Amino acid sequence: MSMIAAFYGGKSILITGATGFLGKVLMEKLFRTSPDLKVIYILVRPKAGQTLQQRVFQILNSKLFEKVKEVCPNVHEKIRAIYADLNQSDFAISKEDMQELLSCTNIIFHCAATVRFDDSLRHAVQLNVTATQQLLLMASQMPKLEAFIHISTAFSNCNLKHIDEVIYPCPVEPKKIIDSLEWLDDSIIDEITPKLIGDRPNTYTYTKALGEMVVQQESGNLNIAIIRPSIVGATWQEPFPGWVDNLNGPSGLIIAAGKGFLRSIKATPMAVADLIPVDTVVNLTLAVGWYTAVHRPKSTLIYHCTSGNLNPCNWGKMGFTILASFEKIPYERAFRRPNADFTSNKFMIQYWNAVSHHAPAIIYDFYLRLTGRKPRMTKLMNRLLRTVSMLEYFVNRSWEWSTDNTEMLMSELSPEDQRVFNFDVRQLNWLEYIENYVLGVKKYLLKEDMAGIPEARQHLKRLRNIHYLFNTALFLIVWRLLIARSQMARNVWFFIVSFCYKFLSYFRASSTLKA
Numbered sequence: 397m398s399m400i401a402a403f404y405g406g407k408s409i410l411i412t413g414a415t416g417f418l419g420k421v422l423m424e425k426l427f428r429t430s431p432d433l434k435v436i437y438i439l440v441r442p443k444a445g446q447t448l449q450q451r452v453f454q455i456l457n458s459k460l461f462e463k464v465k466e467v468c469p470n471v472h473e474k475i476r477a478i479y480a481d482l483n484q485s486d487f488a489i490s491k492e493d494m495q496e497l498l499s500c501t502n503i504i505f506h507c508a509a510t511v512r513f514d515d516s517l518r519h520a521v522q523l524n525v526t527a528t529q530q531l532l533l534m535a536s537q538m539p540k541l542e543a544f545i546h547i548s549t550a551f552s553n554c555n556l557k558h559i560d561e562v563i564y565p566c567p568v569e570p571k572k573i574i575d576s577l578e579w580l581d582d583s584i585i586d587e588i589t590p591k592l593i594g595d596r597p598n599t600y601t602y603t604k605a606l607g608e609m610v611v612q613q614e615s616g617n618l619n620i621a622i623i624r625p626s627i628v629g630a631t632w633q634e635p636f637p638g639w640v641d642n643l644n645g646p647s648g649l650i651i652a653a654g655k656g657f658l659r660s661i662k663a664t665p666m667a668v669a670d671l672i673p674v675d676t677v678v679n680l681t682l683a684v685g686w687y688t689a690v691h692r693p694k695s696t697l698i699y700h701c702t703s704g705n706l707n708p709c710n711w712g713k714m715g716f717t718i719l720a721s722f723e724k725i726p727y728e729r730a731f732r733r734p735n736a737d738f739t740s741n742k743f744m745i746q747y748w749n750a751v752s753h754h755a756p757a758i759i760y761d762f763y764l765r766l767t768g769r770k771p772r773m774t775k776l777m778n779r780l781l782r783t784v785s786m787l788e789y790f791v792n793r794s795w796e797w798s799t800d801n802t803e804m805l806m807s808e809l810s811p812e813d814q815r816v817f818n819f820d821v822r823q824l825n826w827l828e829y830i831e832n833y834v835l836g837v838k839k840y841l842l843k844e845d846m847a848g849i850p851e852a853r854q855h856l857k858r859l860r861n862i863h864y865l866f867n868t869a870l871f872l873i874v875w876r877l878l879i880a881r882s883q884m885a886r887n888v889w890f891f892i893v894s895f896c897y898k899f900l901s902y903f904r905a906s907s908t909l910k911a
């Protein structure tokens with residue numbers, strides 16, 4: 397019997413960010429392994445014209461939850477969506493709901509965050525710092541609370557090369573930042589943002605670091621743990637391999653490469669690609685929840701959920717495997733044949749951007765205009781290149797994360813828990829994982845039918861023929877122009893023609909003699 401699964405039985409669990417990528421997988425695993433849990437409270441806001449109930453209904457009726465429904469048929473009754481906006485004071489939770497949360501909650505998993513790299517400092521602080529502070533305040537008023545698990549990121553200290561499982565202080569106190577953002581004007585905030593974030597690449601990593609400091613400062617008597625996952629990718633095993641539902645991390649770029657838009661990226665092939673499957677993060681999170689509540693460590697423990705030091709894979713191998721997977725699993729209606737490459741030279745990247753990204757987009761838009769359609773490729777390409785430029789920081793560096801606490805926890809688990817809540821990334825086979833990832837992107841993100849694979853292959857063959865035809869035509873045009881304008885080109889051309897003529901004559905003569 398799994399001790400961790402049994403621990404969550406009868407518990408009231410509060411999850412923020414339950415509608416997000418990690419949150420959904422966390423809920424799924426909780427319901428599947430501890431169907432006798434009492435209730436999961438989720439803090440949700442209405443979004444994209446959907447009410448809370450519609451959002452929950454959509455999640456519970458998705459493919460991800462198919463297994464849950466078999467094990468826990470009354471899952472609808474065990475999930476309680478509470479209206480909340482983490483940007484508002486007291487999260488805009490009603491008095492009755494707040495009362496219920498305060499009096500019943502046993503465990504909190506705080507997953508909500510803004511993960512956008514380009515968010516304004518004001519918004520990123522609001523969600524990643526102030527909301528964390530408010531949630532801690534709520535937690536301190538919960539008499540039955542056993543553990544508070546905060547999800548951070550392994551990149552919160554990406555300005556360092558070697559990162560230990562400790563909280564590193566930021567030069568400016570979070571409280572000072574929160575206070576000053578209250579009265580500073582947006583234009584001034586934008587001006588001081590680069591100075592505040594210093595050698596971090598974006599407001600996301602900076603505010604996640606501030607969030608950790610807040611957790612440390614406001615922890616009081618709470619039983620707290622922090623989990624720092626690296627780049628969270630599709631599921632490895634559970635509930636099935638390859639599940640992914642958003643474009644974050646590598647997923648968006650896998651689509652861009654598979655559809656032939658992305659041809660070149662500034663990356664260091666030997667840099668470590670520290671990807672971690674989302675189900676591995678969830679298993680560690682649940683194990684940490686159990687350990688924190690039952691063993692009550694004296695200080696706040698930080699757990700690195702990374703792959704680099706236990707089972708490293710570099711971007712070169714990852715990129716190569718992704719490309720190879722497109723052979724088996726082609727995506728439909730590709731713009732060009734998938735043929736991306738990594739380059740580390742900044743001049744070469746500009747050259748390839750012009751030749752492989754901008755030029756085809758302009759030509760395609762010209763074709764769209766000619767055929768009476770609205771041009772869109774140049775805009776799409778510009779957005780893609782902007783996205784790529786924001787992710788480049790993470791594919792050109794390597795980090796070392798120590799994983800002592802994570803390994804300690806692994807050794808504390810019973811063999812059954814090590815199996816049910818497996819977070820031993822050493823068992824991960826990268827080739828298999830990446831192939832499933834590419835397949836998962838096709839099935840669950842692009843929602844393409846597997847029956848369309850032969851047609852997708854045919855389409856790629858047609859694109860290859862167009863590519864050859866285009867290159868041949870281009871070569872002939874350039875050559876014709878050269879011959880018209882340069883004596884040297886004409887001489888070379890006559891030399892080649894006369895050489896071919898002589899060669900053919902000799903070949904014909906020798907074959908006549910033999911006959």
Ligand SMILES: CCCCCCCCCCCCCCCCCCCCCCCCCCCC(=O)SCCNC(=O)CCNC(=O)[C@H](O)C(C)(C)COP(=O)(O)OP(=O)(O)OC[C@H]1O[C@@H](n2cnc3c(N)ncnc32)[C@H](O)[C@@H]1OP(=O)(O)O
Nearest residue numbers: 512513549643644645646648649653712715716736783790
């Ligand atoms: C020697 C060896 C040779 C081998 C060569 C082989 C080479 C082959 C290469 C081929 C393989 C290609 C795959 C390469 C893999 C490289 C992957 C690199 C990934 C690195 C990720 C590192 C991140 C790690 C950071 C820390 C982890 C965390 O803690 S946080 C979680 C991560 N967060 C994010 O990823 C958020 C990033 N997103 C954003 O910040 C924003 O979305 C944005 C700023 C990027 C865009 O904002 P914008 O307002 O413009 O747009 P938005 O409304 O959001 O979307 C606009 C359109 O863009 C699409 N979109 C959004 N995000 C992505 C994305 N990540 N990738 C691609 N596209 C994206 C979105 O759908 C919109 O599309 P439309 O609706 O069509 O307009």
Ligand SMILES: NC(=O)C1=CN([C@@H]2O[C@H](COP(=O)(O)OP(=O)(O)OC[C@H]3O[C@@H](n4cnc5c(N)ncnc54)[C@H](OP(=O)(O)O)[C@@H]3O)[C@@H](O)[C@H]2O)C=CC1
Nearest residue numbers: 413414415416417418481482483507508509549625627628
């Ligand atoms: N994905 C990754 O690669 C990594 C993620 N992490 C961390 O993991 C956690 C989860 O990330 P992930 O699931 O990928 O992120 P998502 O963007 O998928 O999910 C974010 C969640 O936060 C919720 N949220 C955002 N703003 C509000 C708000 N104002 N009020 C209520 N809820 C809000 C979102 O709700 P809604 O659906 O309404 O928008 C959503 O449920 C984050 O803390 C992140 O920093 C760490 C390392 C890597």
